[in-house]
Amino acid sequence: MPRDLPVGNGTLLVNFDDQYYLRDLYYPHVGSENHTLGHPCRFGVWVETGGENGEGGQFSWVHDEQWERDLRYLPETLVTDVSLHNPGLGIRLDCNDAVDFHQDLYLRRITVHNDHDQSRQVRLFFHHDLRISEHDVGDTAYYEPTRRALLHYKEQRWFLMCAGRGGPATPDGPATELVDFGLNQFATGTKGVGDAEGTWRDAENAELGGNPIAQGSVDSTMALHLDLPAHGSAVAYYWVAIGQTFEEVTAIHRAVRSRGPETYLVRTSDYWRLWVNKEQFDYNDLPENLIDLFKRSLLVLRTQVNENGAILAATDYDIAQFGRDTYAYMWPRDGALVAYGLDLAGYSGLTQRFFDFCHRVVTKEGYLLHKYNPDQSLASSWHPWFENGERQLPIQEDETGLVVWSLWQHYVRFRDIEFIKPLYRGLIIRAAEFMVEYRDPETGLPLASYDLWEERRGVLSFTVAAVHGGLTAAAAFATAFGQDDLAQRYTRAAAEVRHGADICLWREDQNRFARMINRQADGSWDVDLTVDASLAGLFQFGMYAADDPKIVATMEAVRERLWVKTDVGGVARYENDYYHQVSTDIAHVPGNPWFICTLWLADWYIAKAGSREELEQALDILQWVAKSALPSGVLAEQIHPHSGAPMSVSPLTWSHATFATTVLHYLDRLSETEMCPTCARPVYSRDHTAARAEHEHPSEVAAS
Template sequence: MARDLPIGNGNVLINFDAAYNIRDMYYPLVGQENQSSDHLSHFGIWCAQDFFWIDNPEVSKKLNYLEDSLVTNVEGMHERLGLNFVIRDGVDVQHNVFLRKIKLENLFEAQREIKLYFHLDLQIYGNGVGDTIYFDPELNSLVFYKGHRYMSLSGLSPDADQPFPSGYATGQKGIHGLEGTWRDAEDGQLGGNPIAQGSVDGTLELTMQLPPKSSKEAWFWICFGHTKQEVERMESMLRTETPQALLQRTHNHWVKWVNQDAHQLSLLKPDLASFYKRCLLITRTNVDNRGAIIAANDSDILKFAKDTYSYMWPRDGALVSHALDRAGYYELSSKFFDFCKKVLTPEGYLMHKYNPDSSVGSSWHPWVDGQGKKQLAIQEDETALVLYTLWHHHKLAGTLERSREDYEKLVQPAADFLVHYRDASGLPLPSYDLWEERYGVLAFTVASVHAGLVAAARFADYHQDKARAVYYTDVADQVKKAAEQQLFAADQNRFLRALYWSYETNQYVPDYTLDMSMYGLFDFGLFELEDPRIVETMRILKEKLWVQTDIGGIARYENDYYHQVTNDVAKVPGNPWFICTLWYAEWLVASAKTADDLQEAENLMRWAIGHALPSGTMAEQVHPFTGAPLSVSPLTWSHASFIKVTQEYLSKLKIFTRTGTKQATDASEDKVLEPVVH
């Protein structure tokens, strides 16, 4: 089930499923140590007439956020039981506390006793072995712990005569046929077992009296810490400052944060501006405070591959950081580049992916080739794009004068690797593609290597390292020349996706497959967008990769097998991806000569909005016939792609607005007005 409404503070990340159950609970790193590991935590309401969990089919819900904020706003109703509710959840921006505010309305003409139940099913350190839960009478809280992880679940009723929890239950689950303490809640009576160990869960009860046709507010919260004492201090702080004050400051913080973006959003139509800001906020939830930009934190993907997307891919991180830099969030990007500097290998390349704590992540890339000889298990574009976006980071942030350490410890060794990892023709040697499926010389990778070397040359020139500046520039030119000679299919007047080395013929074999990642040939500046070869390449990409269903959108490449739902590849070359559809929108924006030319790009931006969840969450891809989210949700890269194309759309729009005509001026003006990629 797709994840929705992520909330977090860079240390704690909470994901809900589409029914608004808590599914993922990351702490102390975003993306590492999922303390719930896809186990469902329930929220329920009891009244004399009946009991229901929030995912009951009789409960109608609207899942959304408060505007410009990472505080949820979920409106629900159980018509038969005469109950309306509004739930607002957030993670405090100063302390590692999850907050839940429930406003409950009684629609009946009679006073009623209502009980609220918050169930928590944890897998501390990501597994359910050796956990402990107990009721703490001084805190009036359920406390979970194992090792150096402590979590307390507490609540506050609005009724003065019984403000603290009126009941609790602890127990085991998933063993001996036990389902968990949530079952104990369904009759409105918790057993009160004070402690349990092993594979455990717990449920807390709040009781309130609701007068006729009235409403009241109740609270639950979870404190996260490394020790019991840390949790106790947070509990004391929260009860002194009040949960309302913490939730209010959290809301205010995010409203201020997302409106720091310097772009002239007033030029956008309101729905585009609102979605742009929502993308910034959702992107922020997947950025760890120590610099790791995580691809996605949807543990539902475990069912597919027994692994997750909760890793820092340097490529994804570089492109996400670039979008954040263009929006002015330089501090976040700076931490990402510090992360990359820390993990760069002595040889000068970055590995496939990393855990949020900077250790090397899992990989399926072999270290030997088909002949049993050593090969590097890397995607070279990941190293190159870090250099490319690092240059733009310092330019946009105005920090080039402070970039000496980055130049010496990251740029030089990485650029030297790019220089030497080439064949005699000048092309980069084979590595894995950005889709992590093929080992060869990919157009996307070649474009990124060229961009990385150009960036390195600019760093060298700035730091008066003239010899390297000339050297890196010369090598970048060699890469471009080799790409023109070997990656262009003259018979089709377009570029190739890749070249693969044949051990039988001792030469490269061309791959004519159309792949939307070929957009990188212009986006990373290897070739000019007006180049007829690029124009034809982009034209045929759209023609062949557009999904011919009511859903539409653009697939990754021809006959994409990942999560494939049909073999009718003529109609559905692959599932539509948000990033691929938005890449084509970038092309349309870059090519626009008049204001009218922007309309098709705007339509594709609206396609992304229309296929996101109502909250604004975008998955990796969508079902080509139903539009339902597929693979992970949210995918950070999807949101960063919308951020970037909106920035470029705004830049062109600003030109048209300033000139007072429908004609675009010289494209170089675009680069002056707003930060751009090239």
């Protein structure tokens, strides 16, 4: 089930699914530890419906089918904008969720609207199904009377849950102060042991048992009561403070009570609006919906980046049901391409931490391994060190090449020499030497490694392009540092890689590049001619120009053979892609549409465009992405080829990074295609709004 709404701050990440379940709660790292393991934390409502002494009422969880749900974000923020409506109960809820940008604090504001002609009591129920530190052995949940709150803890992980009633709204919005705080009802209990389902079952009769403590495999539920006038409303707040000690969480709790939870919501909204608009780009005539999705993509990207620089592929835990593993790791390839997009958008502080992370984990031999945990330890892998009786490196070499390539793009943009200095020997030169040596002396091509899809081993065109890009970048760094001998060594190696691609990967009989080749025991080549969207890498990292006839022919084959011929459209990864396959009609559905693959086609249109008119094809694809996103703006890894529903993990960090990168490539290409006939300078630059004004109103600019 996709995660429609991630909110986080780099150490705490909370994910909601499309039913508005709280499904993932990561702390103290984005991607680790998931203290729910994907189990739902429920939110329910009891509404008084009549009867003596208010005894008549009806309960409903907001994920039930009678609720109408609309899950979005407030514009330009990491604060949710959720609307819940139950016509049968005559009740509407407007919810805003956020993780404070500075403290490990999750908050929710709930504005409850009574649509009936009589006053009514409404009870809000909040359920907590934690597996602290990713297992349910030895947890404790208890009610703390002094703070009128529930606490869950195990070892150095503490969670304090509380709620309160807000004051009447002011002309400027919700009141900042609480009228009252604390729980009206609570229960702690055992779950998953024998017949015990959990305390959430108690909520369904609107009365919680009040058990004050439970240990082992436990959950808890709490309730807050609100009295609503006829056709009136009331505001409630719910918050969870997270820390490593009792003192930490109670200090956060005191601050929330003192300042008011509204203060935290407002300051978090203000912070993210400032963050996402830091560069003040001139978007030219880019449609408003694409600008919105560009900003949303940057914000979603930020939720998936750990404070220590780990860029997580995805944090949707549901994928674990297929192979008991997740995407919550740092793949150097994904990270390098995400960092490239973030650098284009101006977020060098984030990307510096990523490159530092890579510097810390690169092996002494100079290669990066399959993937890493957020704490920099080596992550799980299915790549063997030994196969067919021989030793082999369990690597995807494109990951090493792309980190160096991305780092050079970073340096070109920011010229942060003192940041680069400690990385030069330990990361750049070390990786470059590995890439030089890990090659076939006969062809000059890299030796076999695993492909970017992690499915096959060989000499992949994408990997060859990434290694060429990495060697070219290393040569540029060596030149910058005055080491001309190394620069020549890496330039020569890159040229040999390019020559090997011309000779071995280009297939004249097919008029396109092969996806992959493998050297056989007799010295011949086994050639994989499958059309693969990753062939776009041949131009993306600089080995070939986008308008090179070989690239044109190859990308036209990608477009013709991989475009999904349904009403949904989009580009598949490769022909007969089996991953989450839903159709065997390969002629029409070669695979499920992937956002990154579809955007690579747009990137090619952009790279070869010579005019605004030639950019229209790319703009059409950007609009396709916007149409295929969730209402919240979240992009999955892939979508269903017939329904367009999200598939696999959601959000996929790489999808959002590729969208942001493609938008920026589009804007930059605009500046190259529109030149002033008088001064021969671009009439537009996304980085400099003054450039447009100077050319559109030269007399006014001169007068000022």
